[in-house]
Amino acid sequence: MRRVLGAIPLLLAIVVIIFFITRLVPGDPVSAMLPENATELDRQRMTELYGLNDPVLVQFWKYLVQLLHGNLGTSFQYHSSVSELLWRRLPATLDLAIAALLFGWIIGIALGAIASTKHNKWQDRTASVVGLIGISAPTFWIGLLLIIYVAVPTGWFPTGGRLPADVVPPGPTGVNFVDAIIHLDPGLFFTSLRYVALPAITLGAAMTGLLVRMTRSSMLEVLGDDYIRTARAKGARESTVNFRHALRNAGRPVATVMGLEAASLLSGSIVVETIFSWPGLGQTLVNAVDFRDYPVIQATVLMFAVVFVLTNLAVDIAYCFIDPRIKY
């Protein structure tokens, strides 16, 4: 509970910083929005309309009050509700992030665990090289290479969008492959998987590399411990020792990495969505930045920050389940 309350001042600090950074820097949204032949009167009306004439502190107060009412303002660019826009874009980012997480977790932890149980054998060396490549290769370069050397020659993987133009996303969650499971629609499932595969691999690569290394090194540390010898001595099967005893106790540092990586996953999604024309929050942010669409910038960054803080909180709480010795 203390941890949950501790997140509140952090979120507040984030709101303050985001607001003032977008306001105090040079750049004028009104001139970006109006056509070149706009008159001075148009400018004044526009400024008035969006409350940009008020002192900055008054603007901040109004923003805060609106925020607490769940109102994120009106987009300068689309002249529509920002919260609606973000709700529409959120599922795409979740779609991508979940797929990348699954890819990273499964491959990363499996390779790391195999490497540690086969210490100094070829499996270990292969996994170590994969881990090193994963953390060293630039995300966006992996994306470009996958498009050029996998998507284009094979033609199996689309390089933009989330679904073919003639397929209507069925709902209700908006995360396509989850919806496909809900509707028990294998065709849709594989189609959406085809679209999400390359972006997810690109986004998940760095996390995979890090998880391979973390899982391997913390498993190696744990495997030398006394209770592992005890477990072996009492005649437990090798797989039981490795998974029930070692992997579980190696889990805490691994979980930390998984939490911290959620952050780089978010920033990574900005790049990956740009490369693969994926219509999610990252692309929305990049567009809004080009247009100086303050309400959208603020709201998107805020949304990213909230997700980030909540993920870290979830990881902290997950510790208690993985390692009962820890209490908050």
Added chain:
Amino acid sequence: MSAAVELPTPVRRLSFWAKARRLMRRPGGWNVAVGGGILLGFVVIAVFAGLLSPHDPYAQDLVNKLKPPAWAGGGSMSHLLGTDYLGRDILSRLIYGARISLLVGVATAIGAAFIGVTTGVIGGYLGGWVDAAIQRVVVLFQAFPFILLAILLVAITGAGTWKVVLILVLSRWPAFNRVARSEALSQRTREYVLAAEAMGSHWFRLMNRHVLPAVVAPSIVVATFSISGAILGEAGLSFLGLGVPIATPTWGNMLADGRNYMYADPWLTIPPGVALFLIVIAANIMGDGIRDLTDPRLRNRAR
């Protein structure tokens, strides 16, 4: 003048190589040699960029644009790696790009190390409310998604190399703070530190003479990984057009250019990507090596 003093050079050189050989046999020794060697190569390229590059990296030659590399059909020896969409020589831009990458990487590591180690040692050694206050700030900085802030700041105030460095420093110093603080905490209770304290050493002297040296080794490990992280960060921001100004030859900018021609001319994405990958992997290998070399648990285990 006085008679020249005979320096025992042969003996010293021998001991250096003997030491190096002994280091190589320890776990991590090879990693440091290989990673450090590649990095040194990049440093040499960056320093002598003016001598090594065959062309001006900014010079446009629209007649010879999008030339393939020398070994492919239509390529020529004057542009060994071909030219980009403005006819600029790719090899020359690649060579000058090493400057920006290394500059950003090293500047970030130094800046972040300075802030992180100073605050970490002071907090860990003094403890009490000073430590508590510093830890508050650290937690805030760790939890703040800086890359978003970077995108905001650079997108609105324009691109700039030093802005990129500043943001990367802000996002990286907590890592240095953590290792420095934990090392300072453990040094504080050592007997030799307590003895010096009992003799009346000033706390500043204690930190400088006794605590700081112990912090150096783990900080170097963090610094190596910070270099690779910062190089990747700069390239990512430049790739989005939000890092170093667009015309500047950096690997991230070259990849962004290459992306626009990735279907017509996929070759453009290869040289900068390989360079980036190589420098980052070299820094990471060296970081692994230094970590193993300085890990006391691995110290006496021969390869």
